[in-house]
Amino acid sequence: MIEKLEEIKLRFEEVGQLMVQPDIVNNAKKSSQLGKEYRDLGKIVTKYNEYSKTLAHxxxxxxxLEKEKDPELREMAKMEIDDLEPKVEALDLELRDMLIPKDPNDDKNVLLEIRAGTGGDEASIFAGDLWRMYQRFCDKRGLKMAALDFTEGTAGGYKEIICSVSGEGxxxxxxxxxxxxxxxxxxxxETQGRVHTSAASVVALPEVDEVGAVEINPADIEVQTS
Structure with missing residues (x-):
């Protein structure tokens, strides 16, 4: 793992140097791509530096503890070891998780659809609860959520709501x-205090990349006239 992390650290430094090159600065697309790579690598490098520092301590x-004879200093060393060992283990697990290859769609924006299912009016209310839950989640994560289309339920909530979610990851x-x-x-x-089971479906779709102009070879077109 350390060898891989060192490679990432070198690439991070390399990308940082590339980003200030005139040909990159003047190329918006390339600059954006390198900027994203730099930010992604930076997260790993920051965590790796924290891991290295904690491991050194x-x-x-x-x-x-091995060399010191003074009982008080030995006790202080034991306390520090007890404090640092779980931190090193936790950082190690975080780094291993960060090294797992990402889904290429993970950084895309999302089309989120919430539809009331079985349960009548209560299902619509539940769909509304889910909508508000996702709103709070997005706020905490720094994501931007916006409703695109919706149909309100007769007793509150939504029979259907479609929204966009944009932001990193x-x-x-x-x-x-x-x-x-x-x-x-x-x-x-419910007026009689009975428990009901209601359902709502959620669909999260990654935003589709823009498709460039499609070129059609005239030789591939067949025109028939009656």
Whole structure:
């Protein structure tokens, strides 16, 4: 893992140098691509630097414990080791997770669809609850969410709502939300206190890349006249 991280660190420095080259600065597309790569690599490099620093402190504490004779200093070293070992382990796991290849769609914007399912008016209310939940989630994650189209339920909520979600890592954060969501509760529309089961479906789709102009060879066109 360390060898891979060192390669990433070198690439991070290389990209940083490339970004200030005149031919890159004047190329908006290339500059944007390198800027994104630089930010992604920077997250790993920052975590790797933290890991290296913490690991160095741990090794130093172990050396003190091994060589030091003074009981008080040995006790301080033991306390530091107990504090640092779980931190090193946690950072190691974070780095391994960051090195897992990403889904190429993870950084794309999202088209999010929420539709009320079985459960009548309560299903529409539940769909509205899901919408508000995703709104709060996006706010906390720094994502921008905007409603594109919706049909309100007769007792509140939505029969259907379609929205866009934009921001860094939007699809990666929402892609596993796709599916049927269910809730069991006493709905606001229930007058006798009975528990109802309601459902709503959620679909998260990555934004499709723009397709360039399609060229058609005239020789491939066949025109028939009656």
């Amino acid at each position: 741990l090794k130093q504490a172990k050396e003190v 939007a699809y990666g954060l929402l892609k596993f939300e796709s599916g049927v969501h269910r809730v069991q509760r006493v709905p606001a529309t």
